[in-house]
Amino acid sequence: MEKIITDPFIIRGIIAGIAVALVSGLVGCFVVWRRLSYYGESIAHSSLLGAGIGIIIGVGVNFGVVFVCLCFGILFLWLQQSKSLSSDTLLGVIAHFALAIGIIVISFNKIKIDLHAFLFGDILTVSQSDIWGMYIGVIIAVTLILSNWSSLVLVTLDEDLAKSEGINPLYVNVLLTTIMTIVVALSLQIIGLLLITAMLIIPAATSRRLVNSPEAMVVVATLIGIFSVIFGIYLSVKMDLPSGPSIVVVSSTLFFLSHFFSLLAKKE
Amino acid sequence: MNSLISATNINVIKSGKAILKDVSIKINKNDFITIIGPNGAGKSMLLKCIMGFYKPNSGVIKSKINLKLGYMPQNLDIIKTIPIMAKKFITLKKKFDKISLKKVILETQIEHILDKQLSVLSSGEMQRVLLARSLLNNPELLILDEPAQNLDVSGQMLFYKLLQEIYSKRGLSILMVSHDLHLVMISTKQVICLSNHICCCGKPQQITNDPEFLSMFGNDMAQIMAVYQHANKEN
Numbered sequence: 001m002e003k004i005i006t007d008p009f010i011i012r013g014i015i016a017g018i019a020v021a022l023v024s025g026l027v028g029c030f031v032v033w034r035r036l037s038y039y040g041e042s043i044a045h046s047s048l049l050g051a052g053i054g055i056i057i058g059v060g061v062n063f064g065v066v067f068v069c070l071c072f073g074i075l076f077l078w079l080q081q082s083k084s085l086s087s088d089t090l091l092g093v094i095a096h097f098a099l100a101i102g103i104i105v106i107s108f109n110k111i112k113i114d115l116h117a118f119l120f121g122d123i124l125t126v127s128q129s130d131i132w133g134m135y136i137g138v139i140i141a142v143t144l145i146l147s148n149w150s151s152l153v154l155v156t157l158d159e160d161l162a163k164s165e166g167i168n169p170l171y172v173n174v175l176l177t178t179i180m181t182i183v184v185a186l187s188l189q190i191i192g193l194l195l196i197t198a199m200l201i202i203p204a205a206t207s208r209r210l211v212n213s214p215e216a217m218v219v220v221a222t223l224i225g226i227f228s229v230i231f232g233i234y235l236s237v238k239m240d241l242p243s244g245p246s247i248v249v250v251s252s253t254l255f256f257l258s259h260f261f262s263l264l265a266k267k268e
Numbered sequence: 269m270n271s272l273i274s275a276t277n278i279n280v281i282k283s284g285k286a287i288l289k290d291v292s293i294k295i296n297k298n299d300f301i302t303i304i305g306p307n308g309a310g311k312s313m314l315l316k317c318i319m320g321f322y323k324p325n326s327g328v329i330k331s332k333i334n335l336k337l338g339y340m341p342q343n344l345d346i347i348k349t350i351p352i353m354a355k356k357f358i359t360l361k362k363k364f365d366k367i368s369l370k371k372v373i374l375e376t377q378i379e380h381i382l383d384k385q386l387s388v389l390s391s392g393e394m395q396r397v398l399l400a401r402s403l404l405n406n407p408e409l410l411i412l413d414e415p416a417q418n419l420d421v422s423g424q425m426l427f428y429k430l431l432q433e434i435y436s437k438r439g440l441s442i443l444m445v446s447h448d449l450h451l452v453m454i455s456t457k458q459v460i461c462l463s464n465h466i467c468c469c470g471k472p473q474q475i476t477n478d479p480e481f482l483s484m485f486g487n488d489m490a491q492i493m494a495v496y497q498h499a500n501k502e503n
Binding site: 033150153154157159160161164165208211212213216217 | 319350360
């Protein structure tokens with residue numbers, strides 16, 4: 001077993017998984033606070049189309065994913081302003097439209113893509129250069145969030161209050177969308193597009209009960225994410241399971257445990 | 269110049285409907301202006317235009333250079349899902365010194381709830397925390413949007429009393445949207461009655477006799493207010 005874990009493929013997978021956890025804990029807190037989980041899901045759904053287009057044009061999967069997700073993210077942001085239909089309906093329409101074209105595009109004969117790996121993640125596909133790319137993404141996303149931290153929290157609490165103090169909520173929302181897009185692109189190889197939102201929500205939701213400040217929630221969510229990635233990949237290697245679902249099972253178990261213990265603590 | 273903000277001939281049209289028609293309002297130093305009006309009268313829109321959140325279709329808004337403005341919303345959009353303590357919220361992204369913070373905490377009587385989570389505060393405590401935040405940068409103008417709507421009657425009275433104290437001690441200007449005219453009568457200097465256009469404005473005692481006010485709020489409201497005025501005089 002020791003041998004398998006120290007295999008370079010697995011080590012790369014774990015290092016890449018930690019990259020995912022470093023951003024998803026941070027961004028996930030905003031997703032939980034602002035109830036954006038469906039928004040995150042919608043961005044993730046458009047990533048398949050991004051991958052397809054990236055391969056067809058020849059710019060590579062990651063670049064295609066970032067570009068297409070960003071376009072859809074901004075489209076969703078615009079749709080959310082609409083009043084005639086509720087935003088979750090509109091998101092539902094566009095997200096599944098994007099997913100449908102994505103599947104059609106990658107089913108073209110000349111594109112050789114492992115759909116299973118895209119949906120559920122496959123750590124064996126992570127290369128050395130992928131890891132460099134991922135950590136560059138992590139540095140960009142974390143820097144953007146930390147340098148705008150108090151503005152982001154204030155807009156989250158109340159948009160009008162933020163406006164009255166000179167913060168432009170649109171700027172903050174576009175920023176958050178950009179970062180969510182980076183997270184989706186990062187997570188695709190490890191978690192798979194079906195489960196990306198889980199990586200955003202579950203560690204943050206688990207952490208919510210344990211802390212009393214926004215900063216602490218981010219730190220605990222990140223730690224939970226890192227633990228889930230390491231333990232999840234260990235399980236997936238040991239039992240030959242897909243990596244994404246294994247990571248999500250670990251983090252969900254932590255969520256239910258924390259829920260259970262906080263209920264017990266309340267009763268006492 | 270005494271004027272802090274002046275808005276002249278503001279027009280706002282949204283999906284073909286005139287929300288604000290030719291509304292002009294001027295806020296001077298030490299003013300206490302209360303805007304009343306039925307639902308959908310454009311009260312919040314007027315505040316948004318004045319604070320620059322919304323660009324009116326036509327009209328001019330001029331404000332004093334470097335005007336320090338404090339804004340108190342009705343309630344926060346999100347308080348349940350985010351863990352944040354009252355003290356942290358009050359000081360979030362604010363430039364302040366310790367003395368002003370202490371002063372604000374004393375004024376709004378929130379010392380005992382500073383370490384509580386926002387999600388567990390009662391409505392009255394929440395309003396005082398919101399007020400404290402809006403006062404932290406020593407504003408010249410305080411704008412409040414239905415500040416006491418979520419409170420019960422005794423909570424409302426306490427809140428307006430607190431507001432009155434802050435108004436007279438600090439000598440700032442207040443612009444407020446409120447339905448509780450009978451409760452703010454004592455403090456307010458000028459009432460603006462808004463129903464997409466300005467129906468009437470003046471001192472509280474004056475507007476209760478105004479025919480447009482009577483047609484909008486009916487005789488009952490005027491009588492209730494008369495009672496309060498009477499009680500106030502006796503005091």
